Amino acid sequence: MAVAAGIAAAQPAPLIALRGKAIQGGWMRGQAPAGTTALLLDGKPVPLAADGAFLIAFDRDAAPQATLVAQRSGLPDLVQPIAVAPRAWAIQNVNVALRPPGLPDAEFQRIRAGELAQIKAARAQATDAQGWRQAMLKPAAGRISGHFGSQRIYQGQPGAYHSGTDIAGGAGAPILAPADGVVVLAAETPFTLEGHLVILDHGMGLNSAFLHASVLKVKVGDRVVQGQEIARIGSTGRATGPHLHWGLTWQGKRLDPELFL
Template sequence: MRPALAGVGLLALAACENAPRNNAPNPLLPTLAVGSAVPNDNAEISTSRDAIELAGELTQGGWVKGLVPRGTELATLGDTRLSVETDGRFFAAFDRDATGPAILRATLEDGRVIERQIDVAPRAWNIEHVNVAKRSGGSSEAWWKKREPEWLAIKVAREKVTGATGWQQDFIWPVKGRISGRFGSQRIYHGEPGSYHSGLDIAPGAGTPFVAPADGVVVLAADNFSLEGNLLIIDHGHGLNSAFLHASRLMVREGDQVTQGQHIGNVGASGRATGPHLHWSLKWHDARLDPLLFVAPEA
């Protein structure tokens, strides 16, 4: 079953020409949290590993890495089952619109259940109110006939499990340049919200090489998609993947293993773009994430 055509605009990885630009810098964010067997207990980490250990950007669009106790048979964040390494390491993340506390739960072999409540900090997104009507999200049957296989290819690619381990790394910038669009920004048209910007736009100039921000496996390398143009999706493992849109050239193919810093494409303006730039988006399962929370600040 295909989605209703009125919502097709939401299926795009990005609609870069519709997002507010040059937003104010993100506010300071929390960077560390510690979990124990008692929810909301801020005690030090237990050396017996009878605890959940956490560190990360615990905010909307952010992420968390940690350790679950030895003997964990099942770990979940809310309703999402986590992939857990044999030594207990895991990765999880929080959607741009995540609300309320998130419960991280570890079920042990002996039947005990250890929980950690994570208070996901809200963000002050850049919201622009415009005094014009929102453009219709409706699309023709002819347009959807072309778009549907593209949308399905993206969906299938993001569901692939490759065993990649890039999620363990500290991510690097795929390219340096002017930030022309920030994650999470949104326009409100006469009180009707438009889609928020789903990634980070970097404009270093047409043809500039961009690199893999972390190790991974190419799960999609597509030419001339109607919205994304030349598109790469790289799986970093544990449900985390990167997408790179509007490239002028792709340097890797589906199935290739890539290493952090490897040249994977060149910046362009293919697809629906108002000018040459790299749109970089990150997802963890269905959660959309802010790439700025994965990389060190630019000098």
């Protein structure tokens, strides 16, 4: 009996169940151990569903190692290091101005500040959407014409890296919800850069943004299901032609949409 107890005591603590790929711009789903009261990724809280399921993700510029901690009632914390694989990013030259032409810099900054505030407020909303649990669908038919993470050079002027996936689906083609969600932003008046913009919250801090639409088919507060039409492809805002720019974020981290398909 003493020997059996000694063997049991020597067994390692259970790991936090994870599936997915730990890579820059990538994601993992997991199941928290029984008794978990809080989950932390690099010291920041991770939303935890009632059944213990969760989602974590890694920014485009994530450090090579992350630490996931499960705090458990009456038990020691369970600490799991995660090695995050690096990626090489491409450089793209785009023959379009960094800012919309004809708009004075001060006026652009004033308008842009208001637009960014709306986007930030939308992404801060937490809904009970369950799309984060689903395998996502490609939101539009067509060739992928721009990949996440590449840096764009606008007529010789460096800009921010490309924060999503571009799909050349053709003007007027439908844009579909890649997963269930709640509409938290629907820009009827085109934004200077994004044009007609829709943001869907998929729950647990994960949301999708759909840029440059010609027509919106949803409004704020609408609940949509995977595969439902939410807009039509256009070239509003700063765009070189009709296409969909699909962006994904999780708790402010920018993710690679192609890794969710």
